[in-house]
Structure formats: C-alpha cells, structure tokens
Amino acid sequence: xxxxxxxxxxxxxxxxxxxxxxREGRLELPRCDACGAFHTYFEPWCNACGHEGVHWEQLSGxxxxxxxxxxxxxxFPGFETxxxxxMVELEEGPRLVTNIVGLEHGTLDEMPIGLAVxxxxxxxxxxxxxVKFKPAGKAAA
Amino acid sequence: xxxxxxxxDSVAVVGVGMTDFGKLPDHDATSLGIWALRNAAEDxxxxxxxxxxxxxxxxxxxxxxxxxxxxxxxxxxxNPGAGRMLGGxxxxxxxxxxxxMLDTVAVVYGNDGRTAGARYGGKEDRYGTSAEQLWFPYGMxxxxxxxxxxxxxxxxxxxxxxxxLATISRTFRDHAxxxxxxxxxxxxxxxxYLDAPFICEPLRRLDYCLINDGGVAMILTSGERARxxxxxxxxxRGMAQLSRLAQGELPEDFGYAxxxxxxxxxxxxxxxSREDVAALMIYDNFTPTVLFTLEGFGYCPRGEGGRFxxxxxxxxxxxxxxxTNGGHLSESYMQGWSLNVEAVRQVRGELGTRQVPEAxxxxxxxxxxxxxxxxxxxxxS
Ligand SMILES: [Zn+2]
Numbered sequence: 001x002x003x004x005x006x007x008x009x010x011x012x013x014x015x016x017x018x019x020x021x022x023r024e025g026r027l028e029l030p031r032c033d034a035c036g037a038f039h040t041y042f043e044p045w046c047n048a049c050g051h052e053g054v055h056w057e058q059l060s061g062x063x064x065x066x067x068x069x070x071x072x073x074x075x076f077p078g079f080e081t082x083x084x085x086x087m088v089e090l091e092e093g094p095r096l097v098t099n100i101v102g103l104e105h106g107t108l109d110e111m112p113i114g115l116a117v118x119x120x121x122x123x124x125x126x127x128x129x130x131v132k133f134k135p136a137g138k139a140a141a
Numbered sequence: 142x143x144x145x146x147x148x149x150d151s152v153a154v155v156g157v158g159m160t161d162f163g164k165l166p167d168h169d170a171t172s173l174g175i176w177a178l179r180n181a182a183e184d185x186x187x188x189x190x191x192x193x194x195x196x197x198x199x200x201x202x203x204x205x206x207x208x209x210x211x212x213x214x215x216x217x218x219x220n221p222g223a224g225r226m227l228g229g230x231x232x233x234x235x236x237x238x239x240x241x242m243l244d245t246v247a248v249v250y251g252n253d254g255r256t257a258g259a260r261y262g263g264k265e266d267r268y269g270t271s272a273e274q275l276w277f278p279y280g281m282x283x284x285x286x287x288x289x290x291x292x293x294x295x296x297x298x299x300x301x302x303x304x305x306l307a308t309i310s311r312t313f314r315d316h317a318x319x320x321x322x323x324x325x326x327x328x329x330x331x332x333x334y335l336d337a338p339f340i341c342e343p344l345r346r347l348d349y350c351l352i353n354d355g356g357v358a359m360i361l362t363s364g365e366r367a368r369x370x371x372x373x374x375x376x377x378r379g380m381a382q383l384s385r386l387a388q389g390e391l392p393e394d395f396g397y398a399x400x401x402x403x404x405x406x407x408x409x410x411x412x413x414s415r416e417d418v419a420a421l422m423i424y425d426n427f428t429p430t431v432l433f434t435l436e437g438f439g440y441c442p443r444g445e446g447g448r449f450x451x452x453x454x455x456x457x458x459x460x461x462x463x464x465t466n467g468g469h470l471s472e473s474y475m476q477g478w479s480l481n482v483e484a485v486r487q488v489r490g491e492l493g494t495r496q497v498p499e500a501x502x503x504x505x506x507x508x509x510x511x512x513x514x515x516x517x518x519x520x521x522s
Contacts, residue, residue, distance in 0.1 A: 007264065007277035015274055040275060067290035067391060070342035075262040075282050082342065085281045087290060087391065097281045108342060113297040130278055 005078030008128050014042035017056055022129040025121050027061050029094060030054040038094040061119030062136065063090040065100070070108055082106070088117055088133050102134035111135075151364035151521040152238050153374035155245075156185025157482040162324050162355040162473035166256045170200035173356030174251030175210055181247065181358040186371030192360065193243040196220070198230040199476065200251030200356075216243055222252075224424065224476035228382040228513030231481075234361050235380060244362055250478045251356040259352060261285065285349055285427055289341040291391055292429035296343075298444065303343060305447035306428045307334040310347045310470060312455050313425065317467025319457075319495040324351050325471045348428040350469035357478035359485070364521050375488045378502075379411030379516040386510055396509015400437025403512045407504075411516035415440060418516075419500040420487050421455075421463040422480035424507040425470050431455075431463075434508040457495060465495045477513075481505055484517045 011019050021028040030039045034051035038059070045052040066089040072082045084106045089095045101120060103110040117133035124130055158180025160173050168176065174197070182189055194216025197203055203219055206212075216237050220226040234246040260266070262283025276282060295301045311334065317323035329347060337345040367374035381403045385396075408414060415438075423434050432446030440461065441449035455463035466472045466483040473479065484503040486492050497503075501520070507513040 006280070009274045009278055042274070067294045069286050069289040069293060070339070071280055071286065072339040072342060073262075075260075076264065076277065076280055079280045082339075083280055085279055085286065085290075097276045097279050099279050108293070113293060124278075128278075132279075 004124050006124070007076050007078075008125065011127065018042065019128060021056075021058070022121055022131055023123070023127075025129075027059045027119055027131055028056045029059060031057045038090075038092055040094050040096060059094075060091050063088045063096075063117055063133070065089075065111055065113050065115045065117060066095055068100075068108055068111055068113060070106070084108070084111060086111060086117075086133070096131060099132050100134065101132050102138050150239070151376050151378075152235050152361055153364050153367035153376045153521075154359050154485050154517070155362055155367050155370040155372055155374055156181040156183075156187065156358075156360035157485050158182070158184055158358045159322070159475075159479060159482055160356040162322060162353045162475070162479075164255050165253070165354040168253065168256075168354065169202075170251035170253045170356075171202045171205045171209070172251075173253060173354060174200045174206060174249045174358065175356075177251070177356035177358040178210070178247055178249050181360050184372065185360045187245070187360065192245050192247045194234070194237055194246040196230045196233045196246060196248045198222075198226055198248065198250045198478070200249065206249075216246065222476075224426065225384075225507070225511040225513075227477040227481075228380075228507065228511070231380065231513075231515065232382065235377065238361060238363050244366060245360060246362075247358055247360045248478075249356070249358045250475065252475065253354045254474075255353045261352075283341065285344055286341040287391060288348075288427040288429045289344045291395055291433070292343060294391070295395065295429065295432065295444075295446075299447065301432065301447035303335075304331070305432070305451050306344075306348060307331055308450050308453075309425070309428045309431050309455065310334055312450075312453070313464045313468040314471045316457065316465050316495060317471035319493075320466050320472055323467040323472040324353055325467070344427060344429075347470075350426045350474040351471065353473040355473050355475055355479075357475050357482055359478075359481065373489060373519075375485045376518050376521045377515060378413065378518040378522040379407040379409070380514070381406035381410065382511075382513045383509075384511040395433040395437070396512060397433070397437045397443065399509035399512045400434065400506075401439070403514050404438040407514040407516055410522070411502075411518065412522045413502050413516060413518070417502050418461070418504045420465060420484075420497045420503045421461050422465075422484045422503065422505045423463055423468070424477050424480065424505075425464060425468045426474065428470070430508045434506050437509060437512070438504075438506050438514065457497065462497045465492065465497065477505070477507060481515065484515070488517050488519050
C-alpha cells in the first residue's frame with residue numbers, strides 16, 4: 001500500500017474543530033452568533049455582518065452540485081487525470097469544494113449542476129478525513 | 142497650503158511602449174520593463190529623466206531598475222503580480238498627476254513568466270481564499286479551473302454553449318493575424334478548437350491565455366502639459382474600479398453586480414455612453430470571462446453573452462471590435478497592459494490593417510470580482 005500523496009490540510013487552532021468533526025463522521029461549520037450565516041473559513045468573525053462571535057453547528061450533509069469541472073492537467077502529486085471537482089451548495093447555504101464519488105466514470109455528464117448529493121467521509125490518513133459527496137440515495141463506490 | 146491641489150485638469154497618455162513578446166531568456170522582468178519604458182519615452186519624445194514617478198506592476202526589482210536607468214523618481218511604488226493590480230497601478234499614477242504632486246508618471250510592467258516557468262495553479266497559487274485548507278486536498282486550484290466552473294454555471298443557467306466560447310477564441314486569433322507582434326498567428330477552425338486538449342474541462346487549451354515574457358509601459362501627464370508633447374494626447378476620460386473579493390468561492394453572479402457599478406461610474410465620469418464606444422479591450426485570461434464582462438458592463442443583457450458574440454459582434458467588422466491586437470489569448474498575456482496600449486493606439490488611429498475606423502472612444506474592461514474600466518478618448522471630457 002503506497003502512502004497518501006495528495007495535499008493534506010494543515011491542521012491548526014482555527015480549523016481543528018472542523019477536522020475533528022469529520023473524523024467522527026460529522027460535517028460542522030462555524031456559524032455567526034448574530035446573523036446565522038455559515039462560513040467556510042475559520043475565523044472568529046462574520047464576513048456577512050461583521051459580528052465577532054461564531055459557534056460551531058452540524059450540517060445535514062445534503063446539498064446540490066452548484067458548479068463542476070474536470071481536471072485533465074496535474075497540478076498536485078497523487079492525482080490521476082482526469083478527476084472531477086465540484087462545488088456543492090449545502091441545504092443550509094454554504095458551498096464546499098469537493099470531489100464527487102460513486103460515479104461510474106466521473107464525467108461531468110454524470111454529475112450535472114443541480115444534482116442532489118449527500119456527504120461521505122473519506123478517511124485518507126489517520127489524522128484527516130475529507131468531506132466528499134455522492135449522488136443522493138446511491139451507495140458510495 | 143493644502144496637501145493636494147485642486148487641479149481640475151485631465152490626464153492623458155503621451156507615450157506607449159512594448160517589448161517583443163515570447164520566450165526572451167536574455168531578459169528578466171526588470172530588463173523587459175526598461176526596454177518597454179525606453180520605447181514609451183521615445184514615443185513621447187521624452188527622456189527617462191523627464192519622468193517624475195514610476196508605478197510598477199509585477200516587476201519587483203525597482204532598485205535594480207532605478208540603478209540601471211539612473212532615474213530619480215519622486216514617486217516609486219510596486220504592485221504585486223496579479224492582473225487585477227493593473228487598476229490600482231494606474232490609479233496611483235492618475236492620482237499623483239491630478240493632485241498636482243507630479244507632472245509625468247510612467248506605469249511600467251515587466252513579466253518574465255515564460256522563462257521563469259510561472260505556473261498558475263498548484264501549491265504556490267493562492268488564487269481564491271481557503272485554497273490550502275479546503276481546496277487543495279480535492280485537487281482544486283488554478284484560475285482556469287475557476288473559470289471552467291463559472292462557465293458551467295453560466296451554461297446551466299443560460300444555455301451558453303462551447304461553440305460560443307470558440308467564437309471568442311477564434312475571433313481574437315483572427316485579429317492576431319493582423320498584429321506582427323502577436324505570439325500566436327495562425328487561424329483556427331472550429332475543428333481545431335474542438336480538437337485542442339482539455340486543460341480543465343470544459344475549457345480547452347485554446348480557451349487559455351498565452352504565458353510569455355514581455356514588458357509594457359505607458360507615460361501619463363496632465364492634459365495641459367500633454368498638449369505640448371510630440372504625440373497627440375489620448376485622454377483618460379473615465380476610470381473606475383471596485384474590489385469585492387469576499388469569500389473563498391466563485392462569485393455568485395460572475396462579478397455582475399461589481400461590474401455594473403464600475404460601468405455606471407466610468408461612463409458617467411467619461412461623459413459617454415456605450416453607443417459612443419467604437420472598440421473594446423477586454424481582459425481575457427480565459428474565454429468565459431469575456432462573456433461575463435460583456436454582460437456586467439451592459440453591452441448585452443444578462444445571460445445573453447453567448448448569443449451576443451456568436452454572430453461576430455466582436456470581430457473587426459462587427460459593432461464592437463474587441464481585442465484587436467489578439468488579446469491575451471493570441472497576442473500575449475500582459476495582464477491587461479498591452480490591451481490598454483492597443484486602446485491608445487486605436488484612438489490615435491495608427492493601427493493600419495487592424496485600425497477601427499473613427500475610434501474616438503475606446504473602453505478597457507476588466508471583469509469582476511475585482512473590476513476595472515478605463516475609457517480613452519481623443520478629446521478631453
Ligand atoms: Zn453575521
């Protein structure tokens with residue numbers, strides 16, 4: 001078994017909670033105490049309303065594909081082309097960059113914009129579990 | 142005495158200069174900038190000693206630049222490499238002149254990206270925030286991929302097609318055939334376009350700009366002084382910028398709201414409408430942004446960019462000839478600067494076979510979410 005070569009997040013005090021939750025199979029994001037906006041960056045203030053003060057909240061893990069593309073050029077070690085990248089809009093509003101799994105060929109036609117998807121947790125190393133998505137109601141590959 | 146004067150004057154471009162474009166391994170960014178500035182000074186009928194200030198973009202070794210040129214500028218500033226910084230660089234020059242602080246300011250751009258092996262994408266590329274933490278583990282990187290995703294959304298919302306993108310790519314390359322300085326001078330058929338390899342699907346190699354070495358410079362002065370120069374001045378009638386780089390995600394609206402504000406301001410300042418504009422220079426790092434920019438600046442209705450371009454409106458014979466030098470897609474990726482020089486030369490009327498007739502007003506457009514526009518004119522506003 002070869003070592004995992006793709007880029008890994010650097011876990012620090014700001015994002016530790018996010019990666020701890022994914023290891024336990026939960027998708028959590030910071031949410032503004034004042035206006036309720038979720039954030040996909042890990043800072044103590046809100047860029048929607050400027051309020052300082054966020055709390056962490058679990059999300060449903062359900063969403064829809066908001067944008068998609070498919071890389072045919074390698075920019076990082078460990079990726080085999082072509083591979084897909086999608087931006088998923090979660091039911092609760094925030095959008096995450098991710099890979100869509102559970103597709104037959106991983107083509108863009110198989111993962112159209114608007115497709116309903118649900119979260120899967122991919123433990124790529126003992127420390128890091130990545131949040132990925134598969135078509136809703138389908139078994140993960 | 143107040144800090145700034147109340148100079149109610151205009152600002153004009155009185156000299157432009159460019160280097161060759163391509164692979165130029167004997168030069169670094171500094172030397173390309175010097176080459177371009179020497180050409181611009183010659184064009185203006187000035188010496189380097191006549192230039193009071195320099196606003197650099199991309200080329201970072203200002204010390205070496207000043208040492209080699211023996212200049213003694215009273216204003217010296219450097220903006221980082223992203224193409225978005227064109228607007229801020231030009232604004233510094235314009236403000237310095239309008240305030241009365243300086244008389245003559247050069248903007249100087251030097252880019253040795255091809256020889257230096259510049260890569261857009263990968264672990265050094267922070268284009269888009271959250272990149273390291275939430276994008277890189279999924280292989281998401283590179284400006285091209287962001288435009289690929291944006292195009293997919295545009296296609297899903299409005300029915301925009303790949304063939305419409307191809308029209309942009311082909312039109313600008315047709316223009317490059319008339320520009321001896323363009324790097325890519327070969328007509329492309331629809332089949333050539335469709336046969337080009339994908340880089341980030343749905344975008345192909347022919348949707349991407351050309352990374353090359355080169356330098357560009359423009360010399361600006363007050364409208365009053367400009368009237369005594371060798372060249373007939375080309376006035377900056379209007380200029381506007383707005384930055385809205387919120388959140389590490391694609392702009393919700395392709396930068397539309399940002400561009401609408403820039404568009405309103407630049408036309409008001411210039412005192413001209415879209416009807417008065419003879420030609421457009423559009424920042425084209427990737428083909429989709431041309432569609433978004435035409436919509437954002439109101440040249441066509443929202444969502445109609447694809448249908449707007451497909452019948453040749455951007456070609457030399459069309460209503461809005463665009464990127465007559467070939468643009469970043471075919472001339473060379475000079476991060477907006479060579480498009481501004483092309484605008485000046487169109488207004489001067491010196492472009493021969495690619496000259497747009499009666500090009501009294503030409504507009505430079507740079508899309509969102511950090512959007513800039515400049516309107517150049519033969520007469521002051
Ligand atoms: Zn808030």
